[in-house]
Amino acid sequence: xxxxxxxxxxxxxxxxxxxxxxxxxxxxxxxxxxxxxxxxxxxxxxxxxxxxxxxxxxxxxxxxxxxxxxxxxxxxxxxxxxxxxxxxxxxxxxxxxxxxxxxxxxxxxxxxxxxxxxxxxxxxxxxxxxxxxxxxxxxxxxxxxxxxxxxxxxxxxxxxxxxxxxxxxxxxxxxxxxxxxxxxxxxxxxxxxxxxxxxxxxxxxxxxxxxxxxxxxxxxxxxxxxxxxxxxxxxxxxxxxxxxxxxxxxxxxxxxxxxxxxxxxxxxxxxxxxxxxxxxxxxxxxxxxxxxxxxxxxxxxxxxxxxxxxxxxxxxxxxxxxxxxxxxxxxxxxxxxxxxxxxxxxxxxxxxxxxxxxxxxxxxxxxxxxxxxxxxxxxxxxxxxxxxxxxxxxxxxxxxxxxxxxxxxxxxxxxxxxxxxxxxxxxxxxxxxxxxxxxxxxxxxxxxxxxxxxxxxxxxxxxxxxxxxxxxxxxxxxxxxxxxxxxxxxxxxxxxxxxxxxxxxxxxxxxxxxxxxxxxxxxxxxxxxxxxxxxxxxxxxxxxxxxx
Amino acid sequence: xxxxxxxxxxxxxxxxxxxxxxxxxxxxxxxxxxxxxxxxxxxxxxxxxxxxxxxxxxxxxxxxxxxxxxxxxxxxxxxxxxxxxxxxxxxxxxxxxxxxxxxxxxxxxxxxxxxxxxxxxxxxxxxxxxxxxxxxxxxxxxxxxxxxxxxxxxxxxxxxxxxxxxxxxxxxxxxxxxxxxxxxxxxxxxxxxxxxxxxxxxxxxxxxxxxxxxxxxxxxxxxxxxxxxxxxxxxxxxxxxxxxxxxxxxxxxxxxxxxxxxxxxxxxxxxxxxxxxxxxxxxxxxxxxxxxxxxxxxxxxxxxxxxxxxxxxxxxxxxxxxxxxx
Numbered sequence: 001x002x003x004x005x006x007x008x009x010x011x012x013x014x015x016x017x018x019x020x021x022x023x024x025x026x027x028x029x030x031x032x033x034x035x036x037x038x039x040x041x042x043x044x045x046x047x048x049x050x051x052x053x054x055x056x057x058x059x060x061x062x063x064x065x066x067x068x069x070x071x072x073x074x075x076x077x078x079x080x081x082x083x084x085x086x087x088x089x090x091x092x093x094x095x096x097x098x099x100x101x102x103x104x105x106x107x108x109x110x111x112x113x114x115x116x117x118x119x120x121x122x123x124x125x126x127x128x129x130x131x132x133x134x135x136x137x138x139x140x141x142x143x144x145x146x147x148x149x150x151x152x153x154x155x156x157x158x159x160x161x162x163x164x165x166x167x168x169x170x171x172x173x174x175x176x177x178x179x180x181x182x183x184x185x186x187x188x189x190x191x192x193x194x195x196x197x198x199x200x201x202x203x204x205x206x207x208x209x210x211x212x213x214x215x216x217x218x219x220x221x222x223x224x225x226x227x228x229x230x231x232x233x234x235x236x237x238x239x240x241x242x243x244x245x246x247x248x249x250x251x252x253x254x255x256x257x258x259x260x261x262x263x264x265x266x267x268x269x270x271x272x273x274x275x276x277x278x279x280x281x282x283x284x285x286x287x288x289x290x291x292x293x294x295x296x297x298x299x300x301x302x303x304x305x306x307x308x309x310x311x312x313x314x315x316x317x318x319x320x321x322x323x324x325x326x327x328x329x330x331x332x333x334x335x336x337x338x339x340x341x342x343x344x345x346x347x348x349x350x351x352x353x354x355x356x357x358x359x360x361x362x363x364x365x366x367x368x369x370x371x372x373x374x375x376x377x378x379x380x381x382x383x384x385x386x387x388x389x390x391x392x393x394x395x396x397x398x399x400x401x402x403x404x405x406x407x408x409x410x411x412x413x414x415x416x417x418x419x420x421x422x423x424x425x426x427x428x429x430x431x432x433x434x435x436x437x438x439x440x441x442x443x444x445x446x447x448x449x450x451x452x453x454x455x456x457x458x459x460x461x462x463x464x465x466x467x468x469x470x471x472x473x474x475x476x477x478x479x480x481x482x483x484x485x486x487x488x489x490x491x492x493x494x495x496x497x498x499x500x501x502x503x504x505x506x507x508x509x510x511x512x513x514x515x516x517x518x519x520x521x522x523x524x525x526x527x528x529x530x531x532x533x534x535x536x537x538x539x540x541x542x543x544x545x546x547x548x
Numbered sequence: 549x550x551x552x553x554x555x556x557x558x559x560x561x562x563x564x565x566x567x568x569x570x571x572x573x574x575x576x577x578x579x580x581x582x583x584x585x586x587x588x589x590x591x592x593x594x595x596x597x598x599x600x601x602x603x604x605x606x607x608x609x610x611x612x613x614x615x616x617x618x619x620x621x622x623x624x625x626x627x628x629x630x631x632x633x634x635x636x637x638x639x640x641x642x643x644x645x646x647x648x649x650x651x652x653x654x655x656x657x658x659x660x661x662x663x664x665x666x667x668x669x670x671x672x673x674x675x676x677x678x679x680x681x682x683x684x685x686x687x688x689x690x691x692x693x694x695x696x697x698x699x700x701x702x703x704x705x706x707x708x709x710x711x712x713x714x715x716x717x718x719x720x721x722x723x724x725x726x727x728x729x730x731x732x733x734x735x736x737x738x739x740x741x742x743x744x745x746x747x748x749x750x751x752x753x754x755x756x757x758x759x760x761x762x763x764x765x766x767x768x769x770x771x772x773x774x775x776x777x778x779x780x781x782x783x784x785x786x787x788x789x790x791x792x793x794x795x796x797x798x799x800x801x802x803x804x805x806x807x808x809x810x811x812x813x814x815x816x817x818x819x820x821x822x823x824x825x826x827x828x829x830x831x832x833x834x835x836x837x838x839x840x841x842x843x844x845x846x847x848x849x850x851x852x853x854x855x856x857x858x859x860x861x862x863x864x865x866x867x868x869x870x871x872x873x874x
Contacts, residue, residue, distance in 0.1 A: 264831060284626040285643070285835040335608035339643055341626035392812070394831040395626075398643050401828075404818055405606045405644070415730045416817040 036530055040546035041254045043525075045261030045269065046279040047393050048422035049228050053209040055197040056135055059142040059466075060425055061443060061538050062279050064194050068537035069234065069255075070217040071197040072247060074108050074129060074176070075188055077446075077536040079246050079543065085534040086447040088188045089246050092124060092198060092218070096188070103183030106191075110174045115239040117217040120200045124218060126169035126176035131201045134164055138205040142429060142466035143195030145455055146445075149187070149486075151179040182483075185490045189446030192536070220250040220542050232257035234541075250542035251530065263394055267523060270297075276528045276546070277539075281520040284341020284395055290523050301520040301533050304352045304444040306452065307344065308514040309388075309403055310428075310470040315436040317381035317412070324510040326379070327437070328365035330372035330406045333515045339398045344516035350502045351452050352517045358449030358495040362503050365510075372410045382411040389417050389438030391424035400439050407437075431464045440470060441518065447535055448490065449498030454482045457505055457512075471511035478504060563788075566864035573860030576853035583850055587656035595650060599636035603654035603820045607645035612636055621645045631838050640838050642829060652843055655820035659847070662735055662815065663802035669740035670801070671747055671794050678751030679778050679786070683759055693752075696745040704742050708804060711738045712813035730816045735808060739801045747793050754786050788865040795858035799851040806847055822847050 050062040055071050058064060076091035078084050090096055092114050097106040114124045136144050137157050147153055151166025166179035180187065190196065199208075200216055208214040215223050217237045225233040235254040242249045261269065263283040267290065269275035282290060282298065291298050311318035311327060318324055333346035345353075353359045376382055386407055390400030400416055407414035417435075419427055427433045428440065445451050455461065459474020460483075478501060485497040506512070522539075524531065527548040532540045567573050595602055611618040614634065621641050622628050628641040631648075639648040681692035699707070712735065719729040720737065727733045758764060759782070767781050802822075808814030809823025810830075817824060822843040829839025 262831075264833065283831060285832045288625050288627070289835070332609060335606075335622075335645075338608050338622050338624060338626050342624045395643065397817075397828070401817065402606060402608070402644055405604055408604070408818075414818070418812055418817065 034547075036251050036545040037547055038251045038545070039253050041256055042252050042528070042541070042544060042546065043274070043276045044255055044257045044279065045266050045275050045277075046232075046257055046259055047262055048420055049259060050232075051422065051425055052207055053215060053223060053226055053232070054139075054207050055194045055199065056132070056139050056141045056143070057207055057209075057466075058194060059429075064536075065279070065538045065541065066223070066232070066234065066257075067194045067197065068219075068534075069221045069250070069541040070219045070223060070237070071194065071199075072114070072218045073191060073194070073196045073198065074110070075192040076246055077192050077534060079248065079532065079534060079537075079540055081533045082535075085532075085536065088192050090244065091192075091247060101179075103185075104180045106178045106180070106187060108176050108178075108191075110176060111243060112174060113241075114218055114243065116198075116200050117222050117237050117239050119213055120216045121239065122200070124198050125171045125201075126174060127171050128198045128201055129176050129196065130163070130167045130169040131203070132199045133167060133196060135199065135203065135205060136195055137164075139207070140463070140465035141195060142468055143193065144463070144466070145458075145461040145468065146190035146193065146195060148461070149180050149182065149184050151181055182487050184486055185488065185494065186446060186448050186450055186486075189448065193445050194537075219247065221254070228259070230259055232259065248542045251545035252541065255541060270523055270525050273525065276525040277544070278523070280393065281343070282523045284339075284343055286523075287341055287343065287521055294523065294526075297524055297526055299522045299524070299531060299533075301522055302354070303518070303520060304354045304447060304535065305441060305518045305520075306347070306350060306352055306514050307340075307441040307516040307518045308350075308512045309437060310435075310440050311437045311511050311513065312435055312470070312472055313474075313509075313511050314472045315434065317379065317384040317386070318436055318511070320379045320381060321508075321510065322375040322379035323381055324513075325365070326372040326375035326410055327403075327407070328506075328510050328513050329368045329375065330410050331403065331513055331515055332367045334367075336399055336402060336515045339395050339402060340516060340518060341395070343521060344518040346515060347517050348506060348514050350457070350505060350512060350514055351449050351498060352444075354517075355444075355447065355449050355452075355498075356495060357492045358498040358502075360499040360503065362506065364503075364506055369406075369409065376411040384412050386412045386414045386436055387417050388414055389419070389424075389428060389435040391421040391439070392418050393421045396421075396439055403437075403439075428470055429465070429467050431467060435470075438470075444535060449495055449502075450482075450486060453498050453501050453505070454486065457501075458482050473505070473509055473511045475505075475509060560788075560865075563861075563864040567860055570860045570863070572856050573864075576856035576860070579849055579853040580857060583656060583846070583853075584660065587653055587660060591650070591653035591657060594653060599647060599650065601636070601647055601650065603646065603651045604818065605646060607641070607647075610645060628832075628836055628839075630836065631842075639842050640836065642825075642836070642839055643832060648825070648829075648839060648842060651820045651825055652822070652846055655822045655825050655843065656846060656850075658732070658815055658819055658821040659802055659805055659823070660850070662732065662739065662805045662821070663798045663850075666736045666739040666743075666801045666805075667794055667798040669736065670743045670797055671790055673740065674744050674747035674751055675783070675786070675790060677744065678748040679755050679782055681748070682752040682755035683774065683778055683782065692748075696748055699742065700745040700749075702742075704804070705807060708738055708742045708808055709811060709813055711741065712808055716813055732815065732819070735805055735814045738808070739804050742804075743797055743800065747790075747797060750789065750793070751786055754789055755782055758782055758785050792858055792862040792865060795854055795861055799854035799858065802847060802851055802854075 051060045052058040052063055055067050072091050074093040075088050078087045078089050092111050093108040094111040097108045099106055110126045116122055133147055138160050150164055152164045156164045168177045198218055203214050220237055220240045221234045222237040224235045233256055263280050266278035267286050311324050313319055337344050337346050348365050351359045388400050388404045390396050404414040404416050428435055428438055442456055456468050457473050458479050460479050462469050485494050488494040527546050530543045530545045532543040534540055608622045610621045622645045628643055629637050630640040637647050677692050681689045715734045716729050720727040764781055767777050805814055806823035809821050810827045814823055815821040825843040826840050833840050
């Protein structure tokens with residue numbers, strides 16, 4: 001899922017995080033020595049609006065970080081750093097689901113007494129979950145692909161009438177049952193993503209980010225105000241009572257998010273004591289200085305991330321395989337890592353190395369400008385006009401300019417189109433936007449190779465709005481392999497298929513030009529502690545506390 | 549605003565003599581000519597003789613030899629090489645490994661071109677509107693004046709950003725004429741349009757006073773038509789004020805181009821201009837200040853020299869006039 005700017009902890013990065021942050025599994029903060037302190041308002045900064053504050057629509061790290069603190073689903077990823085954070089545990093469900101029918105039926109018991117905040121102010125019911133998942137299809141959510149395996153979901157996606165027959169909610173018995181068309185080893189992960197968070201029945205079928213009466217919380221915090229381009233105010237949810245250690249009360253009294261803070265400005269404001277925490281990573285050029293000057297306030301944060309350029313197979317000249325291969329040969333991945341201040345590892349794989357045996361390094365496209373030029377000539381597209389899309393948060397503009405420069409070098413005629421980051425991700429995910437080539441990245445929704453291959457490359461999931469298959473790749477033979485892998489239990493055999501698909505997509509399709517597994521170093525104020533870098537929800541607000 | 553009649557058309561030789569006696573004018577002219585020379589013939593000469601890379605050549609992985617040591621153009625932590633006494637990367641490099649000095653030379657070409665061409669377009673349109681409005685009077689005057697009022701009522705940069713953003717999406721299409729959104733013509737037209745009222749208004753005021761003068765009445769009495777009067781009688785008499793305004797508006801337009809490019813709606817991103825270079829270096833202002841300071845100094849020197857030259861020209865052509873843009 002999400003493209004860029006937020007954070008993800010790598011399952012395999014526990015040791016790294018432990019070295020940098022203290023404990024690898026729970027609260028691990030800056031100079032964190034004593035017991036957590038309650039109270040205080042966290043002063044946070046963000047460069048632009050988060051994409052959405054609607055669980056059905058948000059698909060960025062920034063949005064998920066906020067929604068994790070305000071809303072809940074049946075299941076959740078354990079609120080911990082590193083490998084422990086990849087474990088799915090019960091949240092509003094009272095226990096893990098009962099799985100029957102050969103892995104095709106999941107039955108959850110909903111915990112009584114969990115309340116929606118005002119103005120709804122009532123208990124969360126199983127039918128609210130059914131409503132929330134059906135709503136995903138009605139609002140063109142980017143997360144619908146996770147739930148199309150539910151019986152009746154495909155037809156509901158077309159008609160949007162009559163509900164999804166495979167979801168049976170019983171408010172009397174407080175149970176909800178999901179019937180799947182085929183077994184799916186990662187269904188619990190889907191249920192733990194914010195897309196499946198509970199919203200009250202009656203929530204309108206439109207973005208509720210700026211509709212306060214529908215921005216209803218179940219978690220320890222609620223969004224009390226959101227003024228786009230200015231601020232987000234988050235305060236304690238008075239109706240919340242913690243029900244498990246994985247839904248903690250939180251230590252902060254609230255969070256004031258100032259919108260419009262540039263990465264450079266964030267460093268200055270944190271150093272001046274005006275800001276505690278920033279949604280983005282440290283500007284690459286400041287990292288060396290900050291590490292030397294404030295070693296206890298800089299944290300490494302490795303995620304399951306792949307940063308890449310996408311090429312739209314439906315658009316000339318990228319509808320030609322030779323052109324896509326040429327781009328892969330033409331980019332110098334080591335040079336691109338330098339643009340990111342060295343905060344990453346060059347790669348040409350789709351799957352990040354943190355996903356165990358699903359990652360098998362290949363070396364299909366060593367840097368070779370002459371070969372790239374030859375492929376462009378061979379494809380007969382020399383001089384073709386190409387517009388490279390990117391957003392405006394540094395250092396992405398430099399990476400986009402690098403690519404445009406390289407495309408000009410190999411014989412294309414490139415220009416650059418820059419968008420504000422707050423609208424960029426939605427824009428590239430619509431067919432109407434119709435980009436030829438552009439920058440993007442993908443961080444895990446859940447720790448499995450499927451999240452990279454199936455979600456971002458399976459042509460069966462191509463939609464007009466909220467499309468995650470930015471390249472419009474659709475290879476039926478590979479789609480079948482994906483479907484086959486999804487039916488398999490989690491483990492090495494399944495991972496081997498993801499690794500093979502990674503190789504096949506890059507060798508025979510090359511619609512991605514992956515270049516880096518990015519790291520996200522963070523710089524925080526000296527009074528901020530309790531940082532937990534979770535692999536799926538990123539940095540967890542409820543774990544943070546202030547000491548001054 | 550103008551509060552005294554300008555010099556006669558034949559007074560340019562006197563004006564030139566006055567100009568030569570003004571040391572500030574001489575210095576500013578030398579600075580301006582140096583910049584123009586450095587940017588136009590100088591840029592390709594520098595590239596072909598001093599270093600072999602153009603303004604858009606990216607050399608992130610490259611090295612240069614300094615004091616017998618190989619130094620990376622961009623370090624592994626992304627920090628580009630800084631200024632130094634060397635032919636290549638004299639002012640250092642940016643994060644994409646592009647030579648800052650070469651980019652400033654080539655960027656100067658674009659900034660000066662946009663500044664001068666947009667100023668010429670602006671002043672030409674303003675001359676036509678100003679003279680026509682004042683001479684024709686009546687409905688024509690009202691229509692033109694209201695149009696100018698309309699443009700004038702918008703804050704300059706707000707209007708420029710709005711126009712530039714709109715045109716950046718689909719380009720400019722007028723009948724069969726289509727200008728691509730990545731064309732330099734877009735910022736030129738935008739900048740020219742927003743400043744037309746600031747030039748047309750004083751010209752209109754000047755013509756209003758001139759049209760009642762005896763030499764115009766004499767021309768009418770000899771049977772001269774409106775077009776001839778406007779071209780042969782009025783135009784030469786507003787030439788001096790126009791020339792002064794041209795120098796001032798060029799400086800203004802260079803600043804506007806820099807501002808629009810800094811905001812991302814001016815010159816296309818891949819084309820170096822002083823504004824673009826500042827915008828692209830701004831993120832590294834702490835660790836690589838040369839990326840913003842050097843093009844900033846280039847803009848400052850150009851604008852100051854144009855303003856000083858404009859003031860000197862005004863003093864030389866019409867010592868009693870007070871002309872100011874904005």
